[in-house]
Amino acid sequence: DQQVKQNSPSLSVQEGRISILNCDYTNSMFDYFLWYKKYPAEGPTFLISISSIKDKNEDGRFTVFLNKSAKHLSLHIVPSQPGDSAVYFCAADDVSTGTASKLTFGTGTRLQVTL
Amino acid sequence: KAGVTQTPRYLIKTRGQQVTLSCSPISGHRSVSWYQQTPGQGLQFLFEYFSETQRNKGNFPGRFSGRQFSNSRSEMNVSTLELGDSALYLCASSLAGYGYTFGSGTRLTVV
Numbered sequence: 123d124q125q126v127k128q129n130s131p132s133l134s135v136q137e138g139r140i141s142i143l144n145c146d147y148t149n150s151m152f153d154y155f156l157w158y159k160k161y162p163a164e165g166p167t168f169l170i171s172i173s174s175i176k177d178k179n180e181d182g183r184f185t186v187f188l189n190k191s192a193k194h195l196s197l198h199i200v201p202s203q204p205g206d207s208a209v210y211f212c213a214a215d216d217v218s219t220g221t222a223s224k225l226t227f228g229t230g231t232r233l234q235v236t237l
Numbered sequence: 238k239a240g241v242t243q244t245p246r247y248l249i250k251t252r253g254q255q256v257t258l259s260c261s262p263i264s265g266h267r268s269v270s271w272y273q274q275t276p277g278q279g280l281q282f283l284f285e286y287f288s289e290t291q292r293n294k295g296n297f298p299g300r301f302s303g304r305q306f307s308n309s310r311s312e313m314n315v316s317t318l319e320l321g322d323s324a325l326y327l328c329a330s331s332l333a334g335y336g337y338t339f340g341s342g343t344r345l346t347v348v
Binding site: 158163164165166167168171211213217219220221222223224225226227228229230 | 241268270272279280281282285287292293295327329331333334335336337338339340341342
């Protein structure tokens with residue numbers, strides 16, 4: 123049972139345009155969400171997170187939006203740069219236990235930013 | 238400061254053997270989590286250790302085990318290896334249970 127779903131395995135965007143990566147979840151207990159970026163032969167790198175008490179969080183070119191009623195979150199990258207080409211993972215956890223150490227990951231979306 | 242270090246980077250084992258993977262967390266980090274990444278299942282949580290105690294466990298068989306030492310270094314062990322255990326094993330560390338930093342992983346191939 124895939125509790126975190128990234129339905130688009132790949133996405134191609136032109137440099138300078140907006141990249142929008144989507145993620146859906148089914149577990150209503152999830153209240154903390156993260157996006158990681160992964161290059162080949164490296165571990166995932168944390169990008170940005172959002173708590174369920176918020177619906178938006180920004181960090182530079184990266185913005186995450188959370189729609190709790192739809193159980194949907196998205197990552198916006200503006201403007202997209204060639205160095206953003208990587209696999210992006212959405213992850214979620216229930217932090218009522220006091221930690222976010224048991225992340226449930228989506229299967230990833232491969233973003234390619236073209237010149 | 239040094240990141241999360243996993244050793245070895247690559248490993249080839251035969252079915253039925255056992256394997257031990259090592260993870261050195263970022264200095265000062267007390268929580269260490271392990272994940273398995275496969276093409277079909279993505280990243281799946283194995284277990285988490287905090288101050289030498291297993292605090293969380295994922296849905297993996299008992300062949301997968303781990304431990305954490307007093308210096309926070311962690312090891313995971315897989316016994317009686319199966320072909321399906323071929324995967325990238327990732328370790329991540331955190332100061333207190335949020336904001337995990339991942340290592341580059343150990344690529345295990347079972348033949």
